[in-house]
Each structure stands twice: as structure tokens, then as C-alpha cells.
Amino acid sequence: MSLKSFIKSVRNSKTIAAERAAIRKESAKIRTAFRDVHLDNASRRTNISKLLYLYILGEPTYFGQVECLKLLASPKFVDKRLGYLATMLLLDENQEVLTLLTNSLDNDMKSSNQYIAGLALVTLGNVASPELARDLYANVDALLGSPHGYLRKKAAIVAAKLVNKDPDLSEIFLPRVAPLLNEKSHGVVLGALALMRAIYNNDESSRETLKIQIPRLLAHLRILIATGHSPEYDVRGVPDPFLFVSLLSTLRLLLANDENNTNLEPLNDLLTQVCSRVESAKGSGYSVLYETVQTIFTINSDSSLKVLGINILSKFLTQKDNNTRYVALNTLLNVINYEPLAVQRHRTTIVGCLQDGDVSIRRRALELTFAIMNQQNVRVLTKELLAFLQNSDDELKEYITTQLCIACNKYRPDVRWHFETLISLLKLAGNHFSRDIVSNVLALIMQNTDLELTKFLVEELISSSQAHFNEFALALVTTWCIGEYADLVIGEKVTPDSLVNLIETFLNITFEQADAIQMKTYALTAILKLSARVSSPQCIERLRKLLLSFQSDYNLEIQTRAIEYAEIFGQPASIRKALLERMPAPPVKLHEGIPLVNRSTTKSAKSSSSQPATTGDLLLDLLGDDETPKEREAAPAPAKPQESTLDLLSDIFGSSASQKPPQQPPQETVIPAFADEHLSFEIVVKEIGNGSASLEGRVHNLGNSVVSEISVLCAVTKQQKLQLSPIGSNTLAPGATSSLGIRVTGQPGAKVKVRVKLEYNAGSKVSRQFDSALPMTM
């Protein structure tokens, strides 16, 4: 049966069972054929091509591996072609059969037929293991000098692959870079660039030598810019955008953090020239411009070029094509810290993207909107965001409420506006508030000393609650304010009874269990406090009954609390009044914004430092939400009421007031610097100021296996000095953490940026490098 009829028989099967039967039958036939010692290469080809079809179907194919090697050992090109093709697909670097391949590859790479040598090269490029790399590098090196461009371009990429497999080979291939770069063929230059990048990444000692080649790269770039039209390489009006992109990304790699390189000036000129073509760009031109903008922000380019880059991105934002808008927003998020004002100018465009049909674009636009917020535009942007909140996806709402509360704390023009915004937020998205932010809001209300304003706020809360009674956070805040400030608002419009009614309404709504418990705790306190702020005996009686009803609550904590409160309730009015005075205001915790979209931490040096810093505290609070109630339930019952009402009442704050006594020195700041599937690395700021920073690097094993040979190397800018203590333990069990001390000294007020090289062994050796900038100066 031919391959064609086999494919047909599988495709024509009416049921899955029939399909399985056809596959099983053919698979058995292939096995039988392979057992035949006299199998000729023509039938071997047919069987191997069927085997490849099995591979595509996801069927086992291991039994054919040796046959592939037999086929490629045949002298005929047609046999070799299929044999190598099958080898690439069915074998990978981890298979032992691979050692049988070394000889054939060696012979074929020496073949005088360039196409056979090409096949062997491509195969080596796809399956190379460190052993193969060491055994065959000389063949690749020889082919780099081949008279055929076809082989040189392939050999260059394979050389890059071998260097990645065994960094020691960098030395061998380094002298080959220059002659390859002198060629005109785009394929060869692309290969040379790949080789340069591989050597640069694997061998630090070669870096300076590679940098000598920069003028050649610039020359290629200049030619590309000058080329109007090249029939051979044109992709929709742009001469070889792929070579453009490869040149720029290689230059970026070579020049990142090299602020004094003499090639920067000519590069800046060339980048400006590319930018000036923005008007005529179309299709593939955007990929070149995009790469150009990324280069501008990675190398040390001048401010005017950066502004130009941001203007290009904003042009991207007005494009119809989603892809262009998507990358523009992503990049703007990474570069906003360099030229915040230039990004501000495109506010309208960015806000416009909030209405985009693509949710990933909306997310990025949202994050960017928060990133450009400042004192001047907070009013306008908040208005836009509130409008967006009404129609936004539920999953984004908590992010919006959190970020907007944080931004309002930072940038509010006045308190009244701030309160109005909070009320709108609570009305629109009261079910999407994190607990942390709720306590933040309460702390804010207590901080306010203008009682007229508080009165206005509480009245507004009460009337909003009547229309939007099932917004959880609104219910909580209102209940709490009723307890605390009832005396301010009780008058003609608001009667004591209407307040009790409102509390009853809240209690009758079915919230999720944890929320319901929290609601009850708030209500209990409000009931008790209210009893000291109203005078009508009927109303007090209602409150007493309501309180009694909690004494049989199924939740132990509520029950205990109700009984304790009933004790206070029974005290004479004078004592009660004194006990139930207004809470003193706790400090408002300040939070930093958090990124919504996970961006890579392995990005180039400067883009990682532009990410907003996150305080460890906040992350805990936002992510570990569900732990708060558990902790609270586990805590011992509240102190006896007579001892200290303050303690008892402030308990409902949970995360903000009770656990941390006010006026503590600032918390340690934890900066997550890096994480991959094995390890995470955090920088903990212990002390900073007066020109020195005392930091701790924490390495944590995230995976399920032991990670050994951990080594951490750090570097700081030239102007600063660094002291490093050795890591506590260089082997970490799953879940374990180890730390080392980092001390940086330098000019007071200078920024602190640490470059970390983290090496470890988790099955195989891994080396990572990343930069982390502290959010404060020393």
C-alpha cells in the first residue's frame, strides 16, 4: 500500500474505531517490513514515509528510529533526503540512537555534493546534543569556509546552535564572524548575526571582540535604508524587513548598557532615518519600526529620539490593525518611565483603546491609563475610567477599583472629589473590592477631620445604598459609617429607624459565606455603636433584639462577639457612651500600582527597570485574600470588653489596623526581580539612605525538585561600590529559600540598579541574567 492510500484509508474511516483499526494494521505492517533484513531502500522509503504520518497522528514511532539511520546511510540523494528528514522529526538530542548518527553526519558534511552536505548540516542543527556539538564542530567550521553560500549560511546558524549547546566552542567560531559579515547575501548575513548573538550570550570574554564588528552591522543597515526597492527581498514594499529586524536586535544586544560606545552616534542617526519613513510605512514596515523603537529605548539614545519613538507608537495606536495596536500598547507600558510627558500627550488615543474590541488590548490600555495618571489629569481620567467600569469585563473590575483607589490617594485634587469618586466606585463595582482596599477606604474616611464633609459622605452612602443595596463593599462601608457617624446625619431626612432598617436590609442579602460573616461582624459593631448614638427607647430596643438574634449564630466568632457585645449593651448609657466613642484614625497604607499584564522579567536591561515596583505587602494582601478570614477565625476570641474597647472594635479592620500598630517604621520593601520555573529571586530592601543601601537577595525554589550549584553574582553601576556576602546555601530543596547580603554604597540620592547573574543546576545548568532597579534612592 502506498503512503497515499494509507492516508486515504485513515481519512475515510467513518468511526474512531475504524480509524484506530486502520492505523494499527498499518503500524504492524511497517514493523514487519522493518524486521526484514533484505528490505530494499525503495520499500524502506515508503515505510518511513508512512511512519512519519504516524508521527503526525501522534502514534508511537520509536521502532523506526534505526531504520531512518539505515536509510540516510544510503549513497542516493533521495534516500538521504527522507532519511535525514525522518531523523530530525523522530529523534531528539536526548536519544541514545543519536550516537549512531555521528559517523554519517561526519561523512556527509565532507561530501563534495553541497546538497548532501546541506542535509547533514540541517540535521545537526536540529538535533545537536552537547556531545554531537563537540564531535562535529570541526566539520561545521570547515563548511563556514565553503565556496557555496548555501552551505555558509546554514553552517553559520548551526554554529550558533553548537555554541548554545557548548559555550566553549565560542572561541572556535569567533574568528569566523567577520568574514561572514562581509558578504552580501542576506541569508549569510542572517546566519552571521545569529552566530554573533549566540557567542555574545555564551561567552563574556568575546564581547569586546564582537563589538568591533558593529560598524559592519551599521553598514548593512545603511544599505537597507538606502535601498528603495529590491525585487528579491521585498516584503510588501520593504526591502527585507527580516534582515532589518535581525540587524537591529543584534545591535541592541551589543550596545545595551554600553553608554560610551562611539558607534552610538551613527546608530542614532540611522534610527532617526528609519523613523522618518513612518509616514510611508505599511504592512511589514511596522515590524521594522517596532524593532527600531525598541532599540531606541534599549540603547542610550538621546531624548529627542525617544520622543520620536513614542510618537511612532502613538501612530501605531491609531491603526486599524489590532496587532499593531497591541504591540504599541505593550511597548508604551515598558517605556513610559523614560519619557512620561511624551506618553501623556497621547492620552486621548490611549483612553480610546479602552473601547477596543480585543480584551487584551483593553487590558493594556487600562494599565497604561493608570500609568499616565498624575495630579493634572486625575479628574479627566477618573471620569473615563468610571465610564469604562460600567461596561467592563468583571475580571477587570477589581483591578480597576484597587488601582483607582491607589491613584486617588496619590493624586486627589481635593477631599470632596475623592469622596465622590469613592461613592461612584462603590456604587458601580461594590462587589469587586478587595478587603485591603475596603479597609483603606475606611481609614481614609476616619482621617478626614472636616465633619461637614464626613456628613455629606455618609448621607450620600446611605442614599446610594438604598438604590444599590447588593453591592457588598458599599454595604460594608455604609454599615460601618452608620455605626461611627450616625449622630452626624440623624435629622429630618434620616431617622434612627431608617438606619436600623438599612442594616437589616444588608443582613438579608445573600452574600458568599466569607462575605456574609464579614457583613455580620460589621453589622454587630454598627448595632452596638448605634445604641450609643440614638436616644429613642424603641429604636434601642430594636437594636437589642437584633443583637440578641446573633447570639445563636452558627458561626462561633459571631456568636462569641454577640454575647460580649450584649454585655456592653447592658451597661448604663454613660459608660456605654464612653466606651463607644469614635475610633481614632489608623494610618492609610500607601500602595504602589501593580502591573495587570505579566510582562517578561528577562527582557533587556532597561525595560525591566521600567516596570512599576511592587511592595511585597500589597501582593500578599491582594493575592492572599482568602487567608485573612481564616487567620481571624483562628485568632483567640476578642479581649474582654471591659479591658479595652479599642482593641475589640478595631479588630474588624483585620488586615489594616489591628495587626500593625500605627507608627511603626516603614516595612521592608520586597522587589520581585526574577522568576522562572525553578527559582525566584527577590531583593529585600533592609535599609536605604545616606548613600548606602543594605539589601538582601532571596532565592526561592519554586519547583518540585532540588536545585543545586546555585551561584549569584551581582554588579552595580560604575559609580557605585558593591559588597557581596556568599549565599547561605547553594543547594535548595523544593520550597526552600536561601539568602545573601548585598551592600551598595555610592552618591547619596543616586538610583540603585543591580544586575544579577543567577546560575544553577536543575537537571541541566542554567544561567540567567536580569536587572532590578529599586523604587527609591539612597
Place this chain on the structure above:
Amino acid sequence: MLESARDLRISKWYTSVPDKQKKQTILKVHRLISSRDHQKQSNFVNFENQKLVYRRYNGLFFVMAVDVQDNELSYLEMVHLTVEVLDSYFNNVCELDIIFNFYKVYQVLDEMFLSGEFQETSKQVVLDRLHYLDNLE
């Protein structure tokens, strides 16, 4: 690199991945891509530690997994160039060509990509080479 429709047509891996994980990855990619709104959403999506760049041609999705810091727009152009080469090579390529001549598709890919790097950017160079190699057989 992956290509998929309702069934997987072609997959090519440039890193060494155990078979079991290949299957899972293919499944995950398939679910992710087919759940996206192709009218409104971009052709890029984050996937595990990488991102996918994909484009739909009739019923067929051409999907590439690339590093997060790679230039998405450029890879999207590569996908398109690959499809153009296939189209010229098969003379108006359709899904059936790819099903029955899957090994030829691999040969095309091997002339355009090598160990995950783009090796030739000229459509004509690739096509000339392919025709020449076919005549050698």
C-alpha cells in the same frame, strides 16, 4: 512551529521536548487559539513562558511559538512568507496538499528555518532551491 485546524496537520519542534509533553502542548495551544475571537483579537497571545504568533488561512491556523522578547510583527510576516512560499510551491496550496504531501512541507520549512532561526528571506531563492532539490530525486 505548529499548524493546526480541527486536527493537527504538521508540527515541527526546534527544542527537545518529550513526546508526552508535545501532545499536551498541542492540545493546550489548540484550545487557546480556537477560543480566541479572530475578528476582534490580535494575532498574538501569551502562552506559558512564550508567546504564540498565529494567523488563520481558511480553516488552517499557522502557529509559531516565539520568545517573549521577540518581535511579534516580524514573526507574523514570516508566517505569511512561509504560506506564500507554500502557495507558489504547491501552485495554489490547499489543505489536502498539506495532508498528502506533509513531507514536502517539512522540506519547505527546512529551507526557510534552521534550528529555530530564519535562514532565508528571499522567496525566490527558496523556491529555486526546492525545485532543484526535487529534480535531484
